[in-house]
Amino acid sequence: MDSEITGILKAKFDLDIFEADNTSDMFTITVSYPVIHGVIKELKENPQLNFMFLTTLCGIHYPDRELPLGVVYHLHNFHENKRVRIKTFLPSDDPTISTVTDLFATANWMERETYDFYGIIFEGHPNLKRILNVEYLDYFPMRKEFPLEDPTREDKDDRFFGR
Amino acid sequence: MSEEKTYTTLNLGPIHPATHGIFQNVLTIDGEKIVNTEQTIGYIHRAFEKIAERRPYYQIATLTDRLNYCSAPINNIGWQMTVEKLLGIKTNKKIDYMRIILMELARITDHLICNSVIGVDSGALTGFVYVFQERERVYEIYEEVCGARLTTNMGRIGGFERDFTSTAIRKIKEFLERMPKVLREFEKLLLRNRIFMDRTMGVGPISAEKAINYGFTGPNIRAAGVDFDIRVMNPYSSYDDFQFELPLGTNGDTYDRFCVRQEEIWQSLKLIRNALDNLPEGKHFMEVPAFCLPPKEYVYSKMEALIWHFKIVMGEIEVPQGEVYHSVEGANGELGFYLISDGGRTPYRLHFRRPCFIYYQALPEMIRGGVLSDAILTMSSMNVIAGELDG
Numbered sequence: 001m002d003s004e005i006t007g008i009l010k011a012k013f014d015l016d017i018f019e020a021d022n023t024s025d026m027f028t029i030t031v032s033y034p035v036i037h038g039v040i041k042e043l044k045e046n047p048q049l050n051f052m053f054l055t056t057l058c059g060i061h062y063p064d065r066e067l068p069l070g071v072v073y074h075l076h077n078f079h080e081n082k083r084v085r086i087k088t089f090l091p092s093d094d095p096t097i098s099t100v101t102d103l104f105a106t107a108n109w110m111e112r113e114t115y116d117f118y119g120i121i122f123e124g125h126p127n128l129k130r131i132l133n134v135e136y137l138d139y140f141p142m143r144k145e146f147p148l149e150d151p152t153r154e155d156k157d158d159r160f161f162g163r
Numbered sequence: 164m165s166e167e168k169t170y171t172t173l174n175l176g177p178i179h180p181a182t183h184g185i186f187q188n189v190l191t192i193d194g195e196k197i198v199n200t201e202q203t204i205g206y207i208h209r210a211f212e213k214i215a216e217r218r219p220y221y222q223i224a225t226l227t228d229r230l231n232y233c234s235a236p237i238n239n240i241g242w243q244m245t246v247e248k249l250l251g252i253k254t255n256k257k258i259d260y261m262r263i264i265l266m267e268l269a270r271i272t273d274h275l276i277c278n279s280v281i282g283v284d285s286g287a288l289t290g291f292v293y294v295f296q297e298r299e300r301v302y303e304i305y306e307e308v309c310g311a312r313l314t315t316n317m318g319r320i321g322g323f324e325r326d327f328t329s330t331a332i333r334k335i336k337e338f339l340e341r342m343p344k345v346l347r348e349f350e351k352l353l354l355r356n357r358i359f360m361d362r363t364m365g366v367g368p369i370s371a372e373k374a375i376n377y378g379f380t381g382p383n384i385r386a387a388g389v390d391f392d393i394r395v396m397n398p399y400s401s402y403d404d405f406q407f408e409l410p411l412g413t414n415g416d417t418y419d420r421f422c423v424r425q426e427e428i429w430q431s432l433k434l435i436r437n438a439l440d441n442l443p444e445g446k447h448f449m450e451v452p453a454f455c456l457p458p459k460e461y462v463y464s465k466m467e468a469l470i471w472h473f474k475i476v477m478g479e480i481e482v483p484q485g486e487v488y489h490s491v492e493g494a495n496g497e498l499g500f501y502l503i504s505d506g507g508r509t510p511y512r513l514h515f516r517r518p519c520f521i522y523y524q525a526l527p528e529m530i531r532g533g534v535l536s537d538a539i540l541t542m543s544s545m546n547v548i549a550g551e552l553d554g
Contacts, residue, residue: 025248025487053375055490056499058514072501072514074488078375078389081396085488106378109524117212132205132553141213148217 001082002027005049012042026074028085036071036088037098043075043084044103051075051084054100057110059118063144068092069120073100090120099125117142170198173535177206183280184549188526188538195534200527204520208553215513219478220246221320221454223513228314230517231551233276234269234494235315236305241491244399245500246320248487250451257445258322259401260438264335265308265317266400266491267431267438271342272298273494274382274424274431277546281421282353284543285362290352297345300338307331321455322448332439339436346428354425363418367529367541374415377525380518381496383545386423387415393492400491405437417544424546453480478508495519495546517554519547 006020009029017039019030031039043051055074062068067089076083090097099122100107111122112131119140122128130137139146176187185206191198211226218226227238240262247254254262275298279291302312308331309317309324318324327335353359369379374387384391390409394402410426412419448455456475461468474480484506490499496518505511522545529545530538 024485025489028486054378055497056488056501056514056516058501060503060512074499074501074516078391078396083488104378105373105376106521106524109520113520132208134205141210148213 001080005029005043005084008046008049009039009042013039026083026085028087030087030089033067033071033088033090033097036086037100037103039086040073040075040100041103043086049077050079051077051082053078054104054106054110055083057100057107057114059114059120059142061118061143062089065089066091069095069118071097071114071120095119096121096123098123101125116140119143168193175535175538177203183543184547184552186542186547186549186552190535190538192535197530197533197535197538200530200538202523202526204523205553207549211554212513212515215510217509219480219508220482220510221475222478223510224318225314225316227515228316229550230515230554231273231493231495231498231519231548232313233548234273235313236265236269236317237491237493238498239315239317240266240400241489241493241498242500243318243320244491245487245489245502246454246482248489249482249485249502249504250320250453252321252449252451254322254400254449255445256401256404256443257447258449259404260442261323261327261447262318262400263402263405263438264435264442265305267434268301268304268335268338270494271428271431272301273546274428277495277543278353278421278424279349280543281363281417281540282359284540285359287353287356287359290349293352294345294349297338297342300334300341304331304334304338307334319448319454319456321451322446324448324456326447327442335435335439339432339439342432343429346425346432350425354422360418363421363540363544364416365414366417366533366537367544368414368416369525369529370415373525373528377528378521379496379525380522381493381546382420382423382427383415383496383522385409386412386419388413393490393497397490399489404441405434407434417540420544453482481506481508490516493518495548495551496522515554517551519545519551520554523547523552 002022009017013035017031021028043049053076055076057073060070069090071088073086111125114120116130116133170191170193173190173192177185187203189201215223224239224242227242228235230238275294279294282290305315306312309315369387371387371389374384388411392409407430410423412423457468457471462472482504486503488501490497499516501514502510503512530541
């Protein structure tokens with residue numbers, strides 16, 4: 001089924017489908033961010049693919065990459081019990097991506113959570129505001145530039161903790 | 164005078180005895196009818212995903228305890244299986260069956276709490292107190308297996324720290340003997356009780372399509388009539404060795420959710436009995452030097468063992484690069500772990516798919532048009548656990 005998925009997506013989005021990888025635990029496709037809504041819509045609504053369940057949606061941050069912020073979607077086709085992982089990466093100066101709340105109601109809070117922690121803006125989201133953190137927080141805490149421990153601390157030497 | 168309708172705003176929570184945790188619901192009500200509600204969550208957010216990025220793998224198990232604290236062993240074992248999947252470890256049947264026993268015990272306690280609380284919220288306190296006695300007995304089994312009760316940190320990556328003792332097996336057997344009797348009595352109290360049925364049937368219903376669209380999993384989606392269970396779809400821990408039935412509801416209302424959970428307890432009992440009867444001989448841990456502590460007598464007498472012990476405890480073990488998604492059937496839905504490792508001693512990114520965070524957002528739709536007392540029942544029947552909701 002993997003090649004079928006790439007075939008259908010490639011036919012429709014051609015150059016925006018970068019990479020299809022089935023070496024890891026799940027079939028993974030990386031797509032360019034402007035087409036993400038179209039890809040998810042195709043995966044959900046194409047009767048041959050029929051991925052009707054959005055399992056998770058989460059953010060990820062690779063500060064050293066050209067496109068540092070990412071969104072990862074896990075979709076599930078119940079009938080054939082097939083899972084697929086869609087990844088897309090965004091620039092950090094304008095991390096805007098279109099929402100999938102119109103396709104999956106469940107994406108509402110997942111996108112709010114991703115916005116809350118990574119600052120990724122989901123265009124067209126009905127209520128994009130912080131969900132787990134306080135409203136007046138002025139940064140996005142899951143980004144890698146915010147270390148978990150205070151970096152100015154001197155009483156803990158990382159060398160002794162294997163870090 | 165204008166005929167314009169005015170609504171009342173009622174603030175339910177964050178601290179309210181009927182919400183079983185810290186949730187806030189700002190309800191817009193018309194008399195007693197609910198027009199809309201807005202949920203505020205995050206009161207006990209502890210940033211587990213961030214903390215996990217700085218913790219060695221074995222220390223993350225203690226974070227998972229605190230997600231769904233009503234069934235902590237499922238979370239612990241789910242996490243351990245995720246790391247095993249990353250490392251490519253295949254556990255033996257003995258470990259698998261031990262895990263099934265513990266996970267099903269956890270499922271029973273979770274369902275018992277949820278179902279008895281539905282009773283409490285509809286005015287029947289007796290059942291709650293009665294089944295809590297049995298929950299206590301399961302906690303005694305946990306205590307015998309791992310030493311802890313609520314936040315268990317049970318098992319290790321690659322197996323268990325110790326085998327079931329004869330006391331543990333005796334306690335499981337005693338529990339299996341007592342439980343059906345108690346459960347039957349509990350069902351007698353509620354299952355065909357006219358008042359209970361009137362209070363729960365047709366309350367907070369959700370259709371199958373909507374349940375899928377809202378990302379429902381676990382007993383909640385099965386109550387809506389979708390036969391989705393990770394234990395069957397992607398069998399882990401040798402669940403495919405056993406026969407069990409998936410109870411399904413039709414309306415997805417509070418009564419269906421109650422019945423589905425009730426039947427699942429029976430199925431879990433059957434699973435535990437089968438797993439215990441067929442528990443094979445063998446080692447209770449796999450040879451995973453990276454995570455299994457060397458035997459204590461060697462640590463005290465041999466230098467290498469001491470160094471190795473120290474290395475593991477200080478979390479200096481490097482894990483290979485990789486990316487895995489592993490999910491288990493938690494007591495309230497698909498509990499997923501999305502783990503990205505860049506090869507260090509800690510995960511690069513760990514995302515928990517927390518089932519109640521995902522399905523709690525459907526609450527406004529489920530309670531709209533109902534009355535306030537039904538909203539409370541709907542909420543408790545969805546089995547929303549504050550720790551898991553806020554992560």
